[in-house]
Amino acid sequence: MTAPLHEARPAAPGRALPDTQQGMRRRNLARVMHTVSAEGPLSRAAVASRIGLTRAAVSTLVDELIRTGLLEELGPERPGRVGRPGSALAVSGRGPAGIGAEIGVDHLAVCAVDLRGEVRARAIRHGTNRGRSPEPVAGELTDLVRQVVAEAEQEGLWPAGLAVAVPGLVARDARTVVRAPNLDWHDTDLGALLPADLPLIVDNEANFGGLAELWLGEGTPRDFLHVSAEIGIGAAVVVDGQLLRGTRGFAGELGHVPVRPDGPECACGGRGCLEQYAGEEAVLRAAGLASAEDRVAVLADHAAEGDETVRRALREAGEALGIALTGAVNLLDPESVVLGGALAGVGPWLLPSLRAELARRTAGPACPVSVSRLGSEGPLLGAAHAVVRGVLDDPAAVAERG
Amino acid sequence: MTAPLHEARPAAPGRALPDTQQGMRRRNLARVMHTVSAEGPLSRAAVASRIGLTRAAVSTLVDELIRTGLLEELGPERPGRVGRPGSALAVSGRGPAGIGAEIGVDHLAVCAVDLRGEVRARAIRHGTNRGRSPEPVAGELTDLVRQVVAEAEQEGLWPAGLAVAVPGLVARDARTVVRAPNLDWHDTDLGALLPADLPLIVDNEANFGGLAELWLGEGTPRDFLHVSAEIGIGAAVVVDGQLLRGTRGFAGELGHVPVRPDGPECACGGRGCLEQYAGEEAVLRAAGLASAEDRVAVLADHAAEGDETVRRALREAGEALGIALTGAVNLLDPESVVLGGALAGVGPWLLPSLRAELARRTAGPACPVSVSRLGSEGPLLGAAHAVVRGVLDDPAAVAERG
Missing domain, CATH: 3.30.420.40 (ATPase, nucleotide binding domain)
Structure with missing residues (x-):
């Protein structure tokens, strides 16, 4: 059974996490990841000053994120600066990747995006899907996903989840296509037809397009x-x-x-x-x-x-x-x-x-x-980035799974 | 100068409060207030089990809320139950009150609502406001506010803030009426015309009507x-x-x-x-x-x-x-x-x-x-309750002011 990757739905960093010491630690891990992702490379001291925690607290968090492969150290900052040189932190170009997919009326597409936001692998198959039943379409999409995951793995990445953009209405379970008139699909549970080993989010292509605009525009x-x-x-x-x-x-x-x-x-x-x-x-x-x-x-x-x-x-x-x-x-x-x-x-x-x-x-x-x-690339990129955002929003959950 | 009571704008309890020990305490005070408000009277043990904190932690929070007059004890629960009798807690019927006001095209109205949600005082003045300039209208509204506040004070209440519903578009500063075509008002800073000693929120009457529906429907x-x-x-x-x-x-x-x-x-x-x-x-x-x-x-x-x-x-x-x-x-x-x-x-x-x-x-x-x-009562009640909600959402802020 594929668990819906609800964490990857857009949310403020860790907003849904419980208000306990443990929840606070998870939220702070997310803050460190988001800060380095948005502004890195940064020293530990710079991260600490940006998120308003002590340098010691940030060091503990950073050590955990390095150990689980989400951050990496770029080595000592260039000499000549005042004080002991710090080591710049960057989001890892290895580790978890978001797999984005798109079921279009006229094509299928899949890509892998790393935590830095770079597309590291992609595959596309042209040809109409109008009026085809969901099973063969999902089968072909699965082949493309396997191909892209294999390519990404060669580069030291592992798939943190799969997000699929569809031209239709998707239920809030994030897996059921309720109505896709231009494919002629109704009440199609894509969760049952796609790889069970990857956490799955299915969403409307306009939604993923909008998220791509928000995150990448x-x-x-x-x-x-x-x-x-x-x-x-x-x-x-x-x-x-x-x-x-x-x-x-x-x-x-x-x-x-x-x-x-x-x-x-x-x-x-x-x-x-x-x-x-x-x-x-x-x-x-x-x-x-x-x-x-x-x-x-x-x-x-x-x-x-x-x-x-x-x-x-x-x-x-x-x-x-x-x-x-x-x-x-x-x-x-x-x-x-x-x-x-x-x-x-x-x-x-x-x-x-x-x-x-x-x-x-x-x-x-x-x-x-x-x-x-972004034009017609929006939905595919938005899907892959939704998975990446899920990792940034709760790095602890991914570290436990990775 | 009147400070806009931004806390009273609808928000999850204390969502905007900082993620520190101090912020956690404030959020937990809000949780206790909301729980007793929604489900009270409740014993300390019942509150603790509902919000998932220890009984000791809840007792500390409750003591603070009783000391500042936001909660009160109703005395020991009736005997015959198993174990030591606890004392039931209720939201105070004294202490802070929300003052709601409405500038209608054909009337002015003001009311005071206590933390329990009960209307404790009200005043109304019929007569058209169409085409009148804002100053005399605000002057008459101020008289009604003073009258309602005086009545509420006789009952041991004090005004925690004033919220005013207007038939027009209000800027996000929550005090400027940008356009009210049926009053013929434009860019009117109500903050400068209403009592400066009360924190103020001005909002569109449809918004307050909707909030009343959410909270009271x-x-x-x-x-x-x-x-x-x-x-x-x-x-x-x-x-x-x-x-x-x-x-x-x-x-x-x-x-x-x-x-x-x-x-x-x-x-x-x-x-x-x-x-x-x-x-x-x-x-x-x-x-x-x-x-x-x-x-x-x-x-x-x-x-x-x-x-x-x-x-x-x-x-x-x-x-x-x-x-x-x-x-x-x-x-x-x-x-x-x-x-x-x-x-x-x-x-x-x-x-x-x-x-x-x-x-x-x-x-x-x-x-x-x-x-x-709620019919045409909605906006006035929504306004008063917006102030009350502001108190429930951050009781610590009110205790500091009260």
């Missing part, structure tokens, strides 16, 4: 809305650096926000949902283009060549996004909106009408909208 | 959306028992979610906002009635008498609420929606169309919608 605020527009349109709502998940885990269903309440019928039962105007296939239809493997590239090519029908279709998609985002911005008051996923590739033709709609519908300065630099 | 879940529909329509977004405030403190602006993007122009600059269909004045207009002091009572009377125009206006307001809430439910995935504020008084004529709209537009079982039992 440059200057990303702690309150933002990450829109992941592909065949479906999802969003990640990040509040004070935490993902808002909702009661059932379904928060962020931006694609089914009503944009024109009397508009065309949607598969969800509603009418005039955002996906009817700004989903990839709706845009292709409005642009008079046939569906293809590389839908967004086709749209971008036509738009760049000045195809007025395609440009109008993208402009109208931007308007629909602007109307739906006006509602979201009014409800959530985020610091910014980040457009990620495949449709980010047609950002130049979406953004002007999107921004105009948002500006004219909101009082005061409009919420800034930008395009993610 | 029966069986209220930890994730819900509280809709406060009056002249304006606001919402409180409660996630895992915490209010979602947004970057600027403006989250929950449900009234300006676009319902029909090409609909009538709204003062906010948008078109077809929810307020154009479901705000009190829009409904009165659609019902062919003139605006009156007691708008909702007028609507309820006509609807009860079978006035078909009024019923249709309310049915259409329910539809508009249903469309806007479909978007909100898709984004937030709350466990339920609670309809509060004045429009709750016409719930029977709003709810059927609201629920039908929500059900047909969302896949799976629709989010349950209910009417608040």
Whole structure:
């Protein structure tokens, strides 16, 4: 049985750990790891001053983290400084790694990320998964995971957990895909189909994309809305650096926000949902283009060549996004909106009408909208980093397992 | 200068307190207070078993809380039980009280709530505040506060802080009213106009209404959306028992979610906002009635008498609420929606169309919608309880001040 790696879900360092001496030690181990991870290399004294503990207390914690292979010493700092030279500490480039995976409508991908945040191995398999049953897809994904883990092990890493991004709604058990319309999967327990020897987290691709933006984006605020527009349109709502998940885990269903309440019928039962105007296939239809493997590239090519029908279709998609985002911005008051996923590739033709709609519908300065630099890589990287964050958040748990 | 009582903002007990021995003591004092408040009267042994500390540790904490007047002993438990009789502990009915106030469009109200949650004094003044400048309104409110504080002091209480609910957007400094269209106030620093001797929190009335629902409602879940529909329509977004405030403190602006993007122009600059269909004045207009002091009572009377125009206006307001809430439910995935504020008084004529709209537009079982039992009392009670919660969350701070 695979235990869900709940620690790897975004949380303040060790917030859930009990308020005892033992819990305090675990939280302080997490503080040391996060500090060295964010600002290292650092001496023990520098770590102590940053987290407000004595140098002796930090030394004990650091010794434990070195012993379990999570930190390493880079050797004495360069001479010439005043006082006894300290040894700089860095997060280990060996030891635990996060294995991220993505089940896309058109591909499968897996990567291994070390504690330093570097991608150390990756594998990809192109080909549609639409309408395939979950078993063979999970089987192929397992093969890719084994391949990436073997590569990572050659470099002295070991897999601390597996996180899988899926294009659908995931239950709060972090393993059951409740509904993935573009794969035609319902109530699929991925936990039963993936390697049982790795702690598992399954989450919606928009959520992992949003977390990637939070953790890896440059200057990303702690309150933002990450829109992941592909065949479906999802969003990640990040509040004070935490993902808002909702009661059932379904928060962020931006694609089914009503944009024109009397508009065309949607598969969800509603009418005039955002996906009817700004989903990839709706845009292709409005642009008079046939569906293809590389839908967004086709749209971008036509738009760049000045195809007025395609440009109008993208402009109208931007308007629909602007109307739906006006509602979201009014409800959530985020610091910014980040457009990620495949449709980010047609950002130049979406953004002007999107921004105009948002500006004219909101009082005061409009919420800034930008395009993610991570693009379609976001969900895969977010998944791998979710495992890495889990290690930083509770290094003691990993040391016990490693 | 009035210090904002940030402790009184909703937070897990003492979450923000530092992770030191001293911080641990303060958090444990909060745990004892919350436990006795929620489940008391309780013996020291019962408190110890509930919070997982030793009886000796709890006795030390309890002694401190009795000494500072936050807990009291009810005398020995009734004989006949096995073992030495313990003395039952209860939250004190004297000591600190929360002063709640409300600046409504048509009234001012103030109340004092003790640590047990009982209203011990109240005062109200009817009359419109629309278009009046903030100074005289704050002056009258101050008179009411002084009157309620004097009454509370006669009963052995002292004011731990003042919380004021306003019908507008409040900055995150918890004292500046950025925009209150129905009062015609802009960038009003209430902190400079209200008694400087009381720690102050100013917040939006929908937020305090939502907190009242969370703290005082029966069986209220930890994730819900509280809709406060009056002249304006606001919402409180409660996630895992915490209010979602947004970057600027403006989250929950449900009234300006676009319902029909090409609909009538709204003062906010948008078109077809929810307020154009479901705000009190829009409904009165659609019902062919003139605006009156007691708008909702007028609507309820006509609807009860079978006035078909009024019923249709309310049915259409329910539809508009249903469309806007479909978007909100898709984004937030709350466990339920609670309809509060004045429009709750016409719930029977709003709810059927609201629920039908929500059900047909969302896949799976629709989010349950209910009417608040607190009605228009919510914001005032929520304000007073916010101060009380601040005391329970960090009793040490209050003991130092008291």
